[in-house]
Amino acid sequence: AQSVTQxxxxxxxxEGASLELRCNYSYGATPYLFWYVQSPGQxxxxxxKYFSGDTLVQGIKGFEAEFKRSQSSFNLRKPSVHxxxxxxxxxxxGLPLNAGNMLTFGGGTRLMVKP
Amino acid sequence: xxxxxxxxxxxxRRRGQEARLRCSPMKGHSxxxxxxxxxxxxxxxxxxxxxxxxxxxxxxxxxRFSAEFPKEGPSILRIQQVVRGDSAAYFCASSPPTPAADxxxxxxxxRLTVL
Numbered sequence: 264a265q266s267v268t269q270x271x272x273x274x275x276x277x278e279g280a281s282l283e284l285r286c287n288y289s290y291g292a293t294p295y296l297f298w299y300v301q302s303p304g305q306x307x308x309x310x311x312k313y314f315s316g317d318t319l320v321q322g323i324k325g326f327e328a329e330f331k332r333s334q335s336s337f338n339l340r341k342p343s344v345h346x347x348x349x350x351x352x353x354x355x356x357g358l359p360l361n362a363g364n365m366l367t368f369g370g371g372t373r374l375m376v377k378p
Numbered sequence: 379x380x381x382x383x384x385x386x387x388x389x390x391r392r393r394g395q396e397a398r399l400r401c402s403p404m405k406g407h408s409x410x411x412x413x414x415x416x417x418x419x420x421x422x423x424x425x426x427x428x429x430x431x432x433x434x435x436x437x438x439x440x441x442r443f444s445a446e447f448p449k450e451g452p453s454i455l456r457i458q459q460v461v462r463g464d465s466a467a468y469f470c471a472s473s474p475p476t477p478a479a480d481x482x483x484x485x486x487x488x489r490l491t492v493l
Contacts, residue, residue, distance in 0.1 A: 267420075297481075304489075305487075306485050306487050307421075307469065307471075307484040309484075355421075364411075364426060364433075364434070364473075366411075366413075366421070366482060368413075368421045368422070371420050
């Protein structure tokens with residue numbers, strides 16, 4: 264079974280600083296990879312996804328993520344964090360439709376932004 | 379284009395009562411998924427449905443939980459005889475028909491509190 268690990272439960276960065284959130288997965292093949300953001304009391308919003316092709320993926324709100332097959336990682340980055348980025352971030356692994364299609368989520372990383 | 383709709387947003391039940399959670403997928407989407415998020419945890423897959431069919435219910439508890447997605451109307455997640463441990467946020471996601479079915483879009487969630 265696939266699994267997803269987000270090693271950092273909490274991260275605090277200063278506004279304007281760069282950000283990297285880590286995500287490692289375990290799966291026999293290359294799965295589909297996603298990052299979602301959840302603001303307090305809200306649902307999940309899709310930031311970006313990787314299915315195949317270029318390993319550097321651009322998303323919304325200035326986020327990007329890089330798929331590294333050799334490290335089984337899909338880390339999320341942003342060059343300059345804004346106070347509105349404070350939220351919880353979830354990395355997720357998906358299987359192709361013919362293999363079940365469910366998403367497996369990491370435990371999440373809560374981002375706090377200092378003024 | 380309305381997103382995934384869930385209602386109610388908040389639901390309070392006493393132990394032993396029934397909870398019914400509704401999910402209307404995005405327009406044109408024919409796949410529905412239910413996930414549960416326990417406090418301070420990531421989301422866990424429960425069930426995957428298409429119209430009138432349960433495709434994968436491997437994440438559903440064996441007892442008291444059921445889900446349906448009828449030909450007409452929303453998908454329903456039903457929890458009978460609720461217990462305190464059922465208190466959680468329940469999220470519905472939907473995805474379009476194949477071949478684009480691999481990206482799931484989430485609703486705002488229903489927060490169930492069992493007293």
